Amino acid sequence: MAPSVHSSSSTLLTSDTDERYANVNWEELEFSLTPTDYMFVAKYKQGETFSEGNIVPYGDISISPCSAIFNYGQGLFEGLKAYRTEDKRIRLFRPDENALRMQNGAERLCMTAPSAEQFIKAVKQTVLANKKWVPPPGKGSLYIRPLLIGSGAMLGLASAPEYTFLIYATPVGEYHKVSSGLMNLKVNHHNYHRSHYGGTGGVKSCTNYSPVVKTFLEAKSLGFSDVLFLDAATGRNIEELTTSNIFIVKGDIVTTPPILGTILPGITRKSVSELARDIGYKVEERDISVDEMLEAEEVFCTGTATVVKAVETVTYKDKKVKYKTGEEALSTKLYTMLTDIQMGIVEDKKGWMVEIDGCDD
Amino acid sequence: MAPSVHSSSSTLLTSDTDERYANVNWEELEFSLTPTDYMFVAKYKQGETFSEGNIVPYGDISISPCSAIFNYGQGLFEGLKAYRTEDKRIRLFRPDENALRMQNGAERLCMTAPSAEQFIKAVKQTVLANKKWVPPPGKGSLYIRPLLIGSGAMLGLASAPEYTFLIYATPVGEYHKVSSGLMNLKVNHHNYHRSHYGGTGGVKSCTNYSPVVKTFLEAKSLGFSDVLFLDAATGRNIEELTTSNIFIVKGDIVTTPPILGTILPGITRKSVSELARDIGYKVEERDISVDEMLEAEEVFCTGTATVVKAVETVTYKDKKVKYKTGEEALSTKLYTMLTDIQMGIVEDKKGWMVEIDGCDD
Structure with a gap:
């Protein structure tokens, strides 16, 4: 059954007991940040391979003031979307392309990126953990933001000794929401x-x-x-x-x-x-x-x-x-x-x- | 009395009971990161003025994964040095110039910077809190790194809703330490x-x-x-x-x-x-x-x-x-x-x- 959506309601938007949908006014969704429940975090330390990573509660992360991202801007991001279909599936649009682009960016900035396989798996895990935030069909999408940041502490200019691969997600509506839509x-x-x-x-x-x-x-x-x-x-x-x-x-x-x-x-x-x-x-x-x-x-x-x-x-x-x-x-x-x-x-x-x-x- | 420095010693480098110097091998100091005791942190929230800020123990900071610095590289840094003189004074080199340059940078990146007065006061506080890390005369300097970062969470491209002004410091020797010095x-x-x-x-x-x-x-x-x-x-x-x-x-x-x-x-x-x-x-x-x-x-x-x-x-x-x-x-x-x-x-x-x-x- 399609979810029952009440744009002006502040109560849960479905009658399901499993809380299929988060408490969001889907009709008025914009391209802005709505914190969700979980995010994905994996780390790479120089000389090792990327850790498998975990889904953790969404929230602030702890990072050195001497990190490469704070001091030297060593960071990449990606953006992709998950869509809910009428037949209750949730699908990603070309995540392999985002994985590849992050790898190209990492090569350019002398960073270490996760493998395409790890990238896609992590994106899927992030969406699954936040599935009640994927808007109903036609109401928007779950915008997924993978980040790769130089989180290791250093002073001189170099590749960072540690990288953090993090993915958060937020339900979004239209980016350029103007009356004319133009x-x-x-x-x-x-x-x-x-x-x-x-x-x-x-x-x-x-x-x-x-x-x-x-x-x-x-x-x-x-x-x-x-x-x-x-x-x-x-x-x-x-x-x-x-x-x-x-x-x-x-x-x-x-x-x-x-x-x-x-x-x-x-x-x-x-x-x-x-x-x-x-x-x-x-x-x-x-x-x-x-x-x-x-x-x-x-x-x-x-x-x-x-x-x-x-x-x-x-x-x-x-x-x-x-x-x-x-x-x-x-x-x-x-x-x-x-x-x-x-x-x-x-x-x-x-x-x-x-x-x-x-x-x- | 000038401090007694023993380059090969791993014990405290002075005979003073007040621990005038941190336990550093001053003779072999390079341009690299040596964590010190304290850092300075102040915050600005949109529509308010910069908080006065505080000296806090040096360590990781907590920041949103959606921060402007992680996603859009909204960050500035400065670098200046404190020097210890033979007559036991500690002095800064032209901190007013760094304060001004941070303000110019903030204007360019649409950020909010601390006032020059706050900048200089904060630098002084940071040095004072870490004074035992200022190398003995002629052995190097305390390198001071003020950061201004977009720490507020956001999704679309904009000025960040919060800025963090942070200063850390580390004792350093020569930057390009090569045998010839050239x-x-x-x-x-x-x-x-x-x-x-x-x-x-x-x-x-x-x-x-x-x-x-x-x-x-x-x-x-x-x-x-x-x-x-x-x-x-x-x-x-x-x-x-x-x-x-x-x-x-x-x-x-x-x-x-x-x-x-x-x-x-x-x-x-x-x-x-x-x-x-x-x-x-x-x-x-x-x-x-x-x-x-x-x-x-x-x-x-x-x-x-x-x-x-x-x-x-x-x-x-x-x-x-x-x-x-x-x-x-x-x-x-x-x-x-x-x-x-x-x-x-x-x-x-x-x-x-x-x-x-x-x-x-």
């Missing part, structure tokens, strides 16, 4: 970039994020949804938003900037590219100048948190361009195709969804 | 840069450090002391090492790259520039191409940990250039001038040294 971007034409060649823009390093908060908050204060960064080398080509990739559409060609170390190789980006090809679009990965974007018919952005989101307007200097959105837009089609797979509304012929056993109770 | 640098001519315009290279953000560990360790494995990074915009001009500023000398002109947001405004850099001017050198801050550096007579680097260090060789692609070092080198003169002030061997006419009251017991 994005209005500001192109950051000033000398503020997100990344440079030889930097860490191509891995999910924590160091990519605090530097862009200022530009992001400035754009928000001017009423924009997000900032679109230009490449540091030429200042002419579009790269990505603070936390999403970008695509432009013209005719039957969908174009997105190439993965050359300065933009994040998004898993949604990769999946959406494949879906666009499936329905006959040509997908190109190449440099896109601001001018070319301003001439596009449609612009959209992708990300695990964002999913697929239409861009309604882009403002570049004094110019504001409006793009196609709504039912006829490709982004709407791709959003539906992707979320139908994720939510189990259509069959997953891609092999993208990974079942979590033990959820069907 | 530096051999590798110019990183590959496409790996430290910083870009609009990035955080000009503030002491933790995000500047983990990205350069890879290049640093590669250079170390090839026998070099450190890496010299070139600017990301042109790839032609020298910027800085992983953790120090750089100077070149030709005739009576001392030149160092300008502070334009991509290199750290070093406090030793600033102090050494002033000392060089005092003895008749012309000091220029401007772009320096690799070619110009290869033609210089002398190259040296500066930093709180490094102090002033002669560069013996620079290797750029297949070319290895040797520079003047030793007694006749300007770097040796500047090192002596600076450390004589810091250690109280000559009078501080600059007003750089800040006395810590309550140490003369």
Whole structure:
């Protein structure tokens, strides 16, 4: 039986005695933090292998003030989602891709990452331990945040003597929850970039994020949804938003900037590219100048948190361009195709969804 | 009476009953972590002012897995030193400059910093609480590491809802302790840069450090002391090492790259520039191409940990250039001038040294 959800109720949201659902107002879920019950923690000490790790009660962790993460920013994160289907299964979207990206990031930052197998197993354990926090079908998802941090104490610059692999989870709704549901971007034409060649823009390093908060908050204060960064080398080509990739559409060609170390190789980006090809679009990965974007018919952005989101307007200097959105837009089609797979509304012929056993109770 | 130091002794290093000195082999002190007794912790919660803070026993801190530092790298650090003089005083070198730099960094990363007054008071308290860890005169210094970290829990990218200002301290010897005491640098001519315009290279953000560990360790494995990074915009001009500023000398002109947001405004850099001017050198801050550096007579680097260090060789692609070092080198003169002030061997006419009251017991 589908759970009975009462958006205004503060009592338990199901009539089941097994407390199938946590006490959350699922109708008003946003992309914000709701603490759940459990998290996963494993440790690696130099010269050893990663500990198997455990599910522990969610809460603060104890860490040295001399840790590599506090002093030198040695940290990576991932983001993925678990979805509850109408037939009571809970599934993950492409966790192998997140595992691989964490390994690539660890190589770049000279850290030690867990194996893909350990990563996926730990993600599953975290979801299972928090299964009552996975929203009902169609109401959102359980956002899972694996972290790999340099937790060992040190003074000089080096690889940390200890790493902590930690996973927490929180139920989330839409990332950009605005009335219109559309994005209005500001192109950051000033000398503020997100990344440079030889930097860490191509891995999910924590160091990519605090530097862009200022530009992001400035754009928000001017009423924009997000900032679109230009490449540091030429200042002419579009790269990505603070936390999403970008695509432009013209005719039957969908174009997105190439993965050359300065933009994040998004898993949604990769999946959406494949879906666009499936329905006959040509997908190109190449440099896109601001001018070319301003001439596009449609612009959209992708990300695990964002999913697929239409861009309604882009403002570049004094110019504001409006793009196609709504039912006829490709982004709407791709959003539906992707979320139908994720939510189990259509069959997953891609092999993208990974079942979590033990959820069907 | 000067303390009696026995380098090979494992017993207390003084005959005083008040345990004036901690049990450290001062003769073999390196730039590494020796845990001390106490640290300082203060907190700021959004909408409030910074708490006054307290000296607490040194040890791990408790922090949310959803903290801004773990997920988005929102953290700054500072480094300064306390020196013990022959006449039993303990003094800080220019702590006001560190306080100001932390404030500038906080502005850049949208964090809230303590006031300069609170910063300096907290540094003094930390040193006083750990005074037996301040090395005997001439044996090293107490390295003080103030941290400002986004400790509040959050999910989306934003300023953190809580900041923690923490200071720990550790006795240190020389940073680059190599037999020759000289530096051999590798110019990183590959496409790996430290910083870009609009990035955080000009503030002491933790995000500047983990990205350069890879290049640093590669250079170390090839026998070099450190890496010299070139600017990301042109790839032609020298910027800085992983953790120090750089100077070149030709005739009576001392030149160092300008502070334009991509290199750290070093406090030793600033102090050494002033000392060089005092003895008749012309000091220029401007772009320096690799070619110009290869033609210089002398190259040296500066930093709180490094102090002033002669560069013996620079290797750029297949070319290895040797520079003047030793007694006749300007770097040796500047090192002596600076450390004589810091250690109280000559009078501080600059007003750089800040006395810590309550140490003369």
